[in-house]
Amino acid sequence: MPKGDFKRKMDDSQRRMVEWARGRNGADELSSACTNVAVLLVIIDLFAHTTVLSVIALVLLGYSWFRITSKDVMARARENSRAISATGPVITFIANPVAFAREAKAYVHLTCPSCGQRVRIPRGKGKVRITCPKCHTRFDGKA
Ligand SMILES: [Zn+2]
Incomplete structure (x- = not known):
């Protein structure tokens, strides 16, 4: 494949990504926190073998994906700020511990x-x- 073709393909898929993301909520603190908790639960369940934790993780991932892809940005922003003010620093910390520490x-x-x-x-x-x-x-x- 010539170099130009490859570049054009990249541009095309990038444009499609941008197109897809337009008008959607994207990742916020609440969805990041849900994803991180889900990953943590899966890791714990690797050792604990409870199945319940994996199911909860799956639900959290589903909820997080729903938030990221949601087109009702206003409602999601409201939930996000309500969750943050209800839990104090907890959600912000879980969402991104490195940024939180900084x-x-x-x-x-x-x-x-x-x-x-x-x-x-x-x-x-x-x-x-x-x-x-x-x-x-x-x-x-x-x-
Ligand atoms: Zn005041």
């Missing part, structure tokens, strides 16, 4: 005493006065 090293997370909004401050700033972006309450923190 984030935790670079920023301090503070919680607004009035509305519970989480605010992040770059580490090493010392004592800071924070204005909550949500309710505009002022509070002191250390970063």
